[in-house]
Amino acid sequence: MQFEMKNVEKFYQMSEENKVYGAKDINLSIHEGDFMALVGPSGSGKTTVLNLIAGLILPSGGKLFHAKGEITSFSLEERTQHRLEYMGFIFQDYQLLPVLTVHENIEFPLQLKNFPKKEIHERVEWALAQVGLAGYGKRFPKQLSGGQQQRVSIARAIAGKPQLILADEPTANLDTKTAQEIIELFKKLNQDFKLTFVFSTHDQRLIDQVQTVLYIKDGQIVKTEKH
C-alpha cells in the first residue's frame, strides 16, 4: 500500500450552519500498479479527492498516510517536497511551461530533485520514447498539437518514476482519436512499468479501461467497481 485515506472529509463552512462537503468519509487505499478512476458528475468532489491525495489541500477531518508518514501532519513546504518526490501530475489543460522546450519541461521536476545531469538526460529521453515523442525535445509547447502536449505532460509525470500519478480529466481537452491514443498510452505505462494511476474523469472510454472505478456523489464514494 502506497497511500491511504482514512475517514477523510473536506468541507467548506459557508455559514454557521451551512457546510458544503467536497469530500466526505473517504476511505481509500492505493497500491502499487493500481489503475483507478474517480468518476462522477461535475461538482461531485472527484477533483477535491485528487487534491487531498496530493496534499494540495488539507482535510477538515480524517488522515492521509504514506509510507513516509502522515501527510496531513506535514507543513506546506513538506507537502510540496513530498509531492515532488513521490507523485506525478497530468493536467486537463497540460500546464506545460511555454518558455521551456519539451525536453526542459520534462526535465523541470528532475531539476527540482537535483538529479545528476546524465540521469536527467536519460530519464527525459526514456520518457519521450515512452510517449512516442522521441526527437521532439527541442520544440516548444506551442509548436505541438493538443495531443502531443498531453503526451509531454505524461512524459513529465513519468520521468521521475513516481509512486503515484494523479491525472485530472486527462482526456477532456482531446479529440476522440487522440483521447483513445492517450488512454492506450496510460494502459501501456501501467502494464509495462507498474506505474500507479489515479484519474479523475467522466470519459467512459477511460472508465472502461481502468481496474477500479470509484463513483463519487456529493463528496462520498457511493460505489466501487472492479474490472
Next chain:
Amino acid sequence: MRSFLFLLKFSYRNLWRAPKRTMIMVLSLSLAAGFIIWDLNFANSGSKEVMKEFLSQYAGRYQLTHPDYYEVANSKLFDNYKVMTDEQVTDKSLFATSTRRVTAPVFLSGEKKTLGVLMTGIEVDSELRLARLKDTVTKGEFLSPAGNKEIILGKRLAERLDVKIGGEVAVIGQALDGSVANDLYQVRGFLDFGGGDLEDTLAFTQITSARELLVMGPGQYHQLVQFDMSHETLPKIEGLRAWSWKELIPEISVSIGFVDNFTWIVSVIIVLVISLGLANTLIITFFEREKEFDALNVLGAKASWVAWSLLLEVTMLGIVSMILGCLVGHAATTFCSYYPVNLELFTNGKAIIMGGMTIKPLVKFYPVAQYYWQVPLMMFFFLALSMIYPLIRVMKRRKNAV
C-alpha cells in the same frame, strides 16, 4: 549550481515571453537612468562651471590671510590691522597662481555725495593674468599696471556719487597707524556686475596706492587670493589661515548645494514614479501567470523557488536596463562635453546673477564616475521595493489545487 542555471534560464525566458512589454519596461528604466545620469552630470558640471565663472571674476578659490583677519562666525567682518607678508607663505609655488590684495573700508566722496565702500588694492598685473575682473569694466578702462591712485568703481556707485570717467573722487579712511587717511583718486572705469549689489559697494585701485593710503609697509597685504580652481584642498601654513570660498561666501555655497540636492530629489521622484508604473506592470504580469505558479507548485516547486525566479527576472530586467541607461546617460553626457550647454537657454537669454555678479557660463559636462553606480543602485532599490507586493502575493499564495 546546475539547478541555479536552470532557474536562470527559466527566468530569462520568462522575462522575454512578452517582448514588447519587456522592451517598454527596459526602455522606461534605461531612459530614466540615462536621463538621471545626464541630469546629475549637468547639475554637477553646471555647478562647477558656474563656480569657476563666479570665482574667477573676483572671489578666487580660497584666500590666505592672517588667522584673525576674518571673524570665524562672519567673514563679512574683518580686522584691517591683521596683515601678512610673503615671508609667511612657506609654499612659494602658490604665488604663481595667486594675487595679493589690500582691503580697506573707506568713504568715497564725489561732488555731491559721500558713500561708504569697500576699496580693494589689487596687483593689476596678476589680476589681469589670473582673474576676470577686467571683463566687468564696461565703461572706461581697467587700472593700468604702472599707474598710481587710479580707481575703478561700481557703475551704480558712480551714478550715486555723480562722478565721470577722468573725474576725481576723494577717499577718506583710517590708516593702520591710526591717522586719518585721505587722498584724491582719478576715476578710470566703471564696473558692471549686471546690476548686482556689488555695483554699489566695490571700488578697486592699485595695491601700491592702497598701501600708501593705509600707511602699510611695502610688503604687507591682507589677502593672498588663489585663482587655480584645481586646488581641491586648502593649504596648511603656520601663522596663516586659508579660507575656502564656501566660508567667505556661504550663501553661494548653499545655493549650489541646494541645486545639487534638488537634482537628487527630482531624480528620486522620477525613479519613484517609474517604479510605481513598473510595479503595476509587474503585478499585472504576475497575476496573469498565477495559474502557472500554481502548476509549478503542484509539480513540486516551492513558493521560494517561484519567488526566486521572479526576483531573478526583475534583477535581469534591472541589469539590462541599467547597462543601457548608463550607456545612454554617458553618451548624452559625452555629447554635452563636446557641445556645451549655454545656461542662458534656461533664462530666455537673460543674464544670470550670482552673489552680485553676472555670469555667462557654457556648461561643459564632465562625467562623474560615482553617478554610474549610485543611479543604478538607487533604481535597484526602488525596483526591489516595487517587487515586495507581488512577491508577498506569490509567497502567501495557498490556492494551489489542480
